[in-house]
Amino acid sequence: MGDAAIIDGKAFAEDLRARIADLAARFEETAGRKAGLAVVLVGEDPASQVYVRNKGRQTVACGMESFEHKLPAETSEADLLALVERLNSDPAVDGILVQLPLPAHINEQKVIATINPDKDVDGFHVVNVGRLATGLPGFVPCTPLGCVMLLKDRLGSLSGLDAVVIGRSNIVGKPMAQLLTAESCTVTIAHSRTKNLPEVVRRADIVVAAVGRPEMVKGDWIKPGATVIDVGINRVPSAEEGKSKLVGDVDFASASEVAGAITPVPGGVGPMTIAVLLRNTIVAAHRNAGIALAEDAI
Numbered sequence: 001m002g003d004a005a006i007i008d009g010k011a012f013a014e015d016l017r018a019r020i021a022d023l024a025a026r027f028e029e030t031a032g033r034k035a036g037l038a039v040v041l042v043g044e045d046p047a048s049q050v051y052v053r054n055k056g057r058q059t060v061a062c063g064m065e066s067f068e069h070k071l072p073a074e075t076s077e078a079d080l081l082a083l084v085e086r087l088n089s090d091p092a093v094d095g096i097l098v099q100l101p102l103p104a105h106i107n108e109q110k111v112i113a114t115i116n117p118d119k120d121v122d123g124f125h126v127v128n129v130g131r132l133a134t135g136l137p138g139f140v141p142c143t144p145l146g147c148v149m150l151l152k153d154r155l156g157s158l159s160g161l162d163a164v165v166i167g168r169s170n171i172v173g174k175p176m177a178q179l180l181t182a183e184s185c186t187v188t189i190a191h192s193r194t195k196n197l198p199e200v201v202r203r204a205d206i207v208v209a210a211v212g213r214p215e216m217v218k219g220d221w222i223k224p225g226a227t228v229i230d231v232g233i234n235r236v237p238s239a240e241e242g243k244s245k246l247v248g249d250v251d252f253a254s255a256s257e258v259a260g261a262i263t264p265v266p267g268g269v270g271p272m273t274i275a276v277l278l279r280n281t282i283v284a285a286h287r288n289a290g291i292a293l294a295e296d297a298i
């Protein structure tokens with residue numbers, strides 16, 4: 001392996017959860033109730049089951065209330081929308097998250113649009129997308145916000161840096177580009193159709209790979225000393241017969257020879273996703289209860 005510093009998302013997420021646990025305890029004292037997060041899972045996708053279980057456990061470990069709703073894969077869209085409506089009007093629920101992906105017969109956008117934007121701790125509702133785009137307070141999607149936290153922890157100010165985001169999804173690529181713009185980076189959104197992609201990436205001080213292609217970004221695409229954030233989570237066959245392993249969108253072995261710092265997979269961006277979800281939930285609880293909170297300090 002090379003000289004790149006390893007950005008330890010697991011350790012950062014642990015620290016963040018400890019701060020959230022303090023805030024949750026103080027919230028309970030002041031509000032007379034725990035902050036609450038409702039997580040809805042439709043179907044039996046194995047990865048989603050793990051993520052939802054971890055969300056529930058970490059919510060409780062931080063001193064918040066977890067409301068889990070596990071629905072069969074054949075649940076109708078109407079029934080799911082009715083559940084979301086009930087959660088919208090439940091005063092014990094500060095945050096609502098519907099685990100994605102949903103089964104093909106359910107319209108994801110319709111479900112997200114039904115969540116009360118002030119309980120949308122995933123930051124996926126168009127109202128929150130618009131708030132982020134215009135700089136208004138709302139909720140920011142957890143994975144990109146976690147990436148920015150890791151970058152600022154590593155680099156301090158990001159102002160003036162060249163950033164390339166590879167991937168243009170609504171959940172990661174687009175909000176990531178907006179957050180980096182708000183930090184005064186010069187941002188390029190690249191994707192699978194970008195011409196001369198390696199050349200574009202080589203200009204960047206910050207590379208965020210969120211393209212969903214295992215180990216696509218090679219070491220010779222990286223500017224020496226750049227900071228590399230790997231959002232990819234790809235399960236691929238391992239050298240051991242019948243086993244699989246997780247890899248990112250970055251070829252870690254070659255990129256870590258060149259980069260100044262890099263997130264590993266696993267243990268980089270992934271653990272930040274759930275920690276930031278808990279951060280958004282405690283923020284939602286304070287807003288819903290009308291209790292002041294220095295949100296930027298979390």
Ligand SMILES: Nc1nc2c(c(=O)[nH]1)N[C@@H](CN(C=O)c1ccc(C(=O)N[C@@H](CCC(=O)O)C(=O)O)cc1)CN2
Nearest residue numbers: 051097098099100101122142266267268270271273274
């Ligand atoms: N409603 C949502 N659905 C989905 C989101 C989301 O933010 N909101 N993101 C992903 C899945 N996800 C959380 O839901 C998630 C992904 C990965 C991790 C994580 O900790 N990854 C570990 C590896 C875990 C493993 O072994 O599989 C790591 O990278 O170290 C947490 C949460 C899609 N759906």
